[in-house]
Amino acid sequence: MNNKKILDTSTILESISDGVFSVDNDWKISSFNRAAEKITGVKRNDALGKYCSEVFRSSLCGDQCALRETLRTTKPIIDKRCYFINNQGNKIPVTLSTAVLKDAQGNVIGGAETFRDISEIETLKDQLSKTAKTGHLFSNSTAMKSVIAMIETIADTSTTVLIEGQTGTGKEVTAHALHQLSDRNKQPFIGVNCAALPENLLESTLFGHVKGAFTGAYENKQGYFSRAGSGTLFLDEIGDISAAMQVRLLRVLQEHEFEPVGSQKPQKTMARIITATNKDLIKLVEEGTFREDLYYRLNVIKINLPTLAQRCEDIPYLVEHFIEQFNTLHKKSIKGISSEALQQLQTYHWPGNIRELENSIERACVLSPSNYLQLSCFPFVGENCSATQILSQYDTGTESHLAKAVSTLGNSKKEAERQVIIEALKNNPSKIATAKTLGIHKTTLFRKMKRYNIPF
Template identity: 55%
Template sequence: MGTDSIATTEAILESISDGVFTVDNDWRITSFNRAAETITGVPREEAVGRLCSEVFRSSMCEGACALRKTLETGKPTIAHGCYIVNSDGERIPASVSTAVLKDKNGNVIGGAETFRDLSELETLRKQISGRYTLGDLVSHSRAMQPVYEMTTSVAKSDITALIQGETGTGKELLARAIHGMSPRAAKPFVAINCAALPDTLLESELFGYKKGAFTGAIQDRQGRFAQAKDGTVFLDEIGEISPALQVRLLRVLQEHTYEPLGSNETRRSEARIIAATHRDLAALVESGDFREDLFYRINVIRIDLPPLRDRKEDLPLLVTHFVERFNRIHNKGITGLSNGANSLLMTHDWPGNVRELENVIERAFVLCNGPQIEIRHLPQELQGPARAPANPAADIGLARRSAEAQSIMKALENNHFNRLAAARELGIHKTTLFRKIKALGLRLP
């Protein structure tokens, strides 16, 4: 290829909006265009010569590398979806395409990859659908928007975070989302439920132990902090640990050091800590059941997850989410729930929150052999007192209540939960709207 042709090719690569880079057979970057700099936030002079996995930290780098597959098979990859982590630690949704690079003699000298930033497209998709996702958490409720906004900011830092919420609200899912959006995303995420183990076992689980530390300790064992390395340790139900163990945990937070059971060797922990609880830790501090200094160490940033009863407008979205998931798991083609079944879900208070809803839908999948989940497939506690096997009039009534509840919630959302404006949109008096909200058992922000 002549000098003029090479210059023309470089000019084209510099002018396009897609990121383009090439690697040699040792996976070191040999070229990096201007769009690649813009999308990743990494200057060209810093990228060239480095391993591509160090620059991109992509969701595919851990084992599903599209470029590696292309170099192994000789087949190009077209528009494969993934995300990359930019220099600010932000996850950027992207699509990548790959190809093999050969010299004039046909010898493989490396690979080329183009990638496109899909951030604006993803934002537009979410705005159109009214659906927001955070890891495995899905919502379009106004009550969840502060959670999303705070989580995005918290994920960028290494600050200790406390997630507070009732059992079943998705505290671990939120912790995993924070980890997945953080610069530590490629590092281990290690979770432990502090309420599931007695103190003696919990201490050895967290910090590990040396051989002979207690009866049955026949060999050294790593604890969760050692397993996490410089990733994330998630301490679920931290409000359940004893004062003695709280002291040891405080040391990890303050000094980033700990000692395995039966050892005098001090080890350093670089792991980030995310804690969660369904209890009121401030009240436990007042009663003397939780150390005040530990409370202030973990309560630097607190994220409150609202219960499902306070965001019932998410029920149809969550039901759709679980139906899609269980169709894949159980290899079924269930289309959704009947109007009567939907109505029962809307009138239930969900003390077990999203986890209870998930269990209800999975149970229904086991029992349902038709195209749609009916009332009879739901647990008896949702159905209330035993009812006749077939009652068309009651089903019509339930369907009417479900449709009415959905119409009211839609009008309220359209008007930012202004009751008077929602009543005008529905063509009813505001007192009638208040009465219907109360009768339908709707919980509003």
Template identity: 45%
Template sequence: MLKAKILICDDEEGIRRYLQKMFQAKEFEVETFADGTSLLARIEAGTDGDADILLQDVRMPDMDGIEVLKRVKKLRPSLPVVVMTAFGTIDSAVDAIKLGAYDYVTKPFPREKILGVIDNALELDLLMKENKALKEELARPDTPDNIIFTSAKFREVYELTLQVAGSDANILILGESGTGKELIAGAVHYNSPRRGRRFLSINCAALSDTLLESQLFGHVRGAFTGAITTQKGLLEEADGGTLFLDEIGDVSAAVQAKLLRVIQERDFIPVGATKAKNVDIRFVAATNKDLAKEVREGRFREDLYYRLNVITINLPPLRERTEDIIPLAEHFLQKYSRRVRKELKGISPEAAQVLQAYHWPGNVRELENVVERAAILARGEFVTPDVLPMYRQAAGAPAPIAPPKEDRLISLEVIEKEHIERVLHQTGWHKSRSAEILGISRKTLDRKIVEYALTLPGGVPADDE
């Protein structure tokens, strides 16, 4: 049972005492009233302690219970009210329901009956509060309020994002891990006509095919071992809104085919079901892979590629928008200084120089992690170089990878290999930490290590967490 504060209003002392003892045994906070006047006085004064539910008798000595209910609902419209009534006054209870009472119980009532009614009322109230909060969040036009930039290069990206947001076209966001692809996807949604509906996202690389399919399409009871209930998938939950498919380049051929059907036919079949469900969804996909190359080499469906790639948004890596490093770092510093309860005034000039000189293979995600660490370790009012990991890097650690020179024309695969290798070295081959910086799943990182034949340097322990 949910733990909450309950108000009990009944003129019979025995009933009040019985109910108070019962609910306190269930760890409720309980306050009792012998008449409607004292109850209303408490609620009008706003000193009811933000009660979660009211259990009220229909018949009161000083005031009709229906009148009490009317006034309670005027003062606290969202307060769930359960009325108690004697068998001969059922009509009054029905009137109470019409006026907004959640339910009624007749005296004498079994202990299990009243506990069940109160429990259900509280669960419904919690659901309504969560739904209201979600609607308010979705209604805010400035939900993606942490897109920080000053560079002309990223301004072009942001202006394109706002330009295409008003259309209903599917969008493909390309960029290295950690460049903010989900943030841009959110900006597309919250500046679109769909802003009042849900924005949902899923990391396609983090799940097995079976689990990914279940998460996307949902399943019916008995569809597979362990499917003890019917579960809606993200496609159904995102109906009318936007679904962000992160790491779309890691989706298997089988799931690619099913996604293509959804985009083309605007319907899908849950796992284990036989009847299709219609949906209206805008798809925003993202990847750090060269999808055009994946198509040429037969690893990604050409028809799905063109369905997703109606509009392409290319995100520049942080090393190509160095003007944004310090504004972003200061934004993150404000965020994390509040969390760690420190009054940090900013980043010292020396620390700013270190941050700007760094190559940022993990892009904005890595910068945020570095600043969070610095906020925790900072001893004064400013972040200084000694709390930055790149400043304290061991002498034997690999040097930063320099940006490719104009005469050093190399493939994206080589760049990716070098980035992964450098992050692994920097974290002491802490694979979970490296995967977080790179913005990929641990499973994907393990696959990349094998694919690029990356070897563990002697004397450095591997981390399997």
């Protein structure tokens, strides 16, 4: 005899957080669970026996009724969005799913509908839409709120701005926000990564060239300073430009004019210049590799971007934003992330900052076997043991045990990074694509592959 307890259907329905109700063939409510009471504000006894339209007052009532469509076609409807009006007259956004109810003989005896309150998600989306004009610079952290306040204050000026921050902290997004909030937003925004181009190509790209200036210059070509007009020119990785390029850029900032390569005729520029770097420019000035006068020309106003670890309060917002973004891009239907996974994401150190988080969410959305991202979707985070957790496993009263603990911590992080790289290599067509997915330069990828003995 089977001694296992079997829960009846009513017990199961009372234990879930989704609202569930059923109707008979006369469209009268025949069951109504506790979650349905909570979401609608209507007591079960007041709902039973009434027409569903009297209880829910849904945006889909009438000809657009999802349950009516299911009973007509016998096909279920999954996660359709609409809203209910609750007993207090408030609009409650929900997603609903429908199904046909049949008896043991296969006769249709009514229909069932489940619905989930998505008020919090809709509130978040509203917050995101309100910040769209600032390039999705939303934040709950004090450090980032001060950055946003600075952006709003200086956006409408023509002042040169220097943005400093680690790789992946959102320097280009910040530059876009400055442009979008300014009266230049109808003009071009042009960005260039100064570290990605050799000096001669960077010079031609920025200033343009005239026909015959060098081999292959078959015609006159406008540079970015010219094409930007009175818009914004964003120069990323400004700390990597050569000494000769520093001199040319200094003249632009001082005189607001430049000469195309091969020309001696100066041209005026009205573009606002925003620069960014992940390097310590003051240190470069002290070392003599960056001109002091150029530094002070660039550093009229400085914006320091915090790392993602310094603004971990924003991770839930960023995760929701990226899920929505990649659902659209990859035609996925990810509904959210488990609380366990989100908690781990908020404690991870994120060396690649927001770019690493974005890449991680994209990978998880593409590979997730379910509609909710689980901790298993982020293997590198699962391996992320904190120093406290590692040290707690040992008696740190002796130096030898402490050394063993520190060694274990280091090995754990290295193995986690090695596994992430191997997984990324499997899921990308090339090493360049792999580096892009990981948010690192290709040379960094090659160096790490060599360090971890990963076959090329």
